Amino acid sequence: MRIPCPHCGERGSEEFLYLGAAGLLRPAAAAPAAAWDAYVHLRDNPAGMLREHWQHLHGCRRWLVVTRDTRTHAIAQSVDAAGLA
Amino acid sequence: MIVGGGGHGLATAYYLAREHGINRVAVLEKGWIGSGNAGRNTTIIRSNYLLPGNEQFYEHSLRLWKGLEQDLNYNTMVSQRGVLNLLHSDAQRDAFARRGNAMRLHGADAELLDADAVRARHPYFDFTSARFPIKGGLLQRRGGTARHDAVVWGYARGADRRGVDIVQNCEVTGIRIADGTVQGVETTRGYIAAAKVGLACAGNSSRVAAMAGLRLPIESHVLQAFVSEGVKPLIDGVVTFGAGYFYISQSDKGGLVFGGDIDGYNSYAQRGSMPTVDDVMEGGMALLPMLGRLRLLRQWGGIMDMSMDGSPIIDRTPVAGLYLNAGWCYGGFKATPASGWCFAYTMARDEPHPSNAAFRLDRFASGAVLDEKGVGATPNLH
Ligand SMILES: Cc1cc2nc3c(=O)[nH]c(=O)nc-3n(C[C@H](O)[C@H](O)[C@H](O)COP(=O)(O)OP(=O)(O)OC[C@H]3O[C@@H](n4cnc5c(N)ncnc54)[C@H](O)[C@@H]3O)c2cc1C
Ligand SMILES: [Zn+2]
Numbered sequence: 150m151r152i153p154c155p156h157c158g159e160r161g162s163e164e165f166l167y168l169g170a171a172g173l174l175r176p177a178a179a180a181p182a183a184a185w186d187a188y189v190h191l192r193d194n195p196a197g198m199l200r201e202h203w204q205h206l207h208g209c210r211r212w213l214v215v216t217r218d219t220r221t222h223a224i225a226q227s228v229d230a231a232g233l234a
Numbered sequence: 235m236i237v238g239g240g241g242h243g244l245a246t247a248y249y250l251a252r253e254h255g256i257n258r259v260a261v262l263e264k265g266w267i268g269s270g271n272a273g274r275n276t277t278i279i280r281s282n283y284l285l286p287g288n289e290q291f292y293e294h295s296l297r298l299w300k301g302l303e304q305d306l307n308y309n310t311m312v313s314q315r316g317v318l319n320l321l322h323s324d325a326q327r328d329a330f331a332r333r334g335n336a337m338r339l340h341g342a343d344a345e346l347l348d349a350d351a352v353r354a355r356h357p358y359f360d361f362t363s364a365r366f367p368i369k370g371g372l373l374q375r376r377g378g379t380a381r382h383d384a385v386v387w388g389y390a391r392g393a394d395r396r397g398v399d400i401v402q403n404c405e406v407t408g409i410r411i412a413d414g415t416v417q418g419v420e421t422t423r424g425y426i427a428a429a430k431v432g433l434a435c436a437g438n439s440s441r442v443a444a445m446a447g448l449r450l451p452i453e454s455h456v457l458q459a460f461v462s463e464g465v466k467p468l469i470d471g472v473v474t475f476g477a478g479y480f481y482i483s484q485s486d487k488g489g490l491v492f493g494g495d496i497d498g499y500n501s502y503a504q505r506g507s508m509p510t511v512d513d514v515m516e517g518g519m520a521l522l523p524m525l526g527r528l529r530l531l532r533q534w535g536g537i538m539d540m541s542m543d544g545s546p547i548i549d550r551t552p553v554a555g556l557y558l559n560a561g562w563c564y565g566g567f568k569a570t571p572a573s574g575w576c577f578a579y580t581m582a583r584d585e586p587h588p589s590n591a592a593f594r595l596d597r598f599a600s601g602a603v604l605d606e607k608g609v610g611a612t613p614n615l616h
Pocket of ligand 1: 237238239240241242243262263264265266267268269270271272273274275276277278279404405406407434435436437438442457458459493534535536537538562563564565566567568569
């Protein structure tokens, strides 16, 4: 799989570090335990489009939000994560 | 009703009939039985876990493996020829000694070997590697391998003979629920009512559980495996490299069967990526330089239900009558007998057996997680 980095161009996935689903919002410290459980543990885990965090570790070291089809690895979008959830 | 005709689903049906006298059971499988991970794994069986909660379950499973052929009257080719985890540093020796002691406290066998004892079993390893010297290993002699397809066929035949219906090419597309209680399942072959539904869908667990409105503490990841051309008997037992992700055994046909780590990002594609192929081959060459002389015959992938703590779930769910068997990560083949046995018990009695009591779905919310590696809620690192 090759990931297009908005800063460095298309690179092999081995240059990147994977974190998992993007868009999970960290609850307030005093939020109920169920909110923390959902944030830390529960995932949609879709077979299809997934927005996810990758870091271009062996490149520009920027965090990216990549939108990828988990069935085909086709990448629809790859943008810098700054300013995005 | 069991959803999923892999090893776990079929074993569940078998033990429902044999242990609990319940034979009005159907197993629904979207493809053919054994087309998922049951038919794709590297067949290693072992009970070399550290944590209470895990260790007694896998030891229960190893005891069922021991008598499985007599029980099923089917040659599942259970071969207890040893599983050896190699160690390469003093810190690793301490960790393995601790794990070996924990195993023995649970009645399992474990032996700490020094480098000479490892050399006597496997003279062809690269013992003097400056980067990864082999200092010894933790051996479980009762571990080994079994024939994966035969396990599927043996449980399927045993269940079928006790009156279980196995329905292939029947995909579950919805779960009907009324007043918080399961009513039955929608399938590609019509609606089927059922008072109790057990999900055993491995890599597809999140998708099927979502039909009942559940979000699981699971991500799906691909794991690859490899087999070489056949050679004369060379490697006895199963060996895991301790300085990288690589493990190997030899099949009865002579092929060297090996693998490494998951690819590391969510995937529902039953095929892997090249960087992981490289990584596995590098691990193999570091341990066993002669591997480079062999040709690779086949390579494939399967979709793992990686849980947030690396341990499985066998439990009831918040929906009455709906039960969950999931989170097997890369190690659910060895679990097949005990998983079926415990899931049948849990479904029949509506309560867990002591062997699966720690595999609760609510352990993530309560904090009672079973994290063997201590890496936290990071499925791709377990
Ligand atoms: C490459 C590889 C190597 C492995 N090596 C080992 C090993 O050495 N030792 C070990 O212990 N474990 C190993 N594993 C893990 C082990 O194979 C799995 O944990 C185990 O097989 C999972 O249980 P199962 O057999 O029931 O799964 P599966 O065989 O995957 O069964 C699940 C079934 O559910 C069906 N299904 C899914 N969705 C639906 C639906 N909607 N309707 C109907 N049916 C559905 C699927 O088609 C599938 O047949 C390995 C896995 C892989 C991929
Ligand atoms: Zn970059």
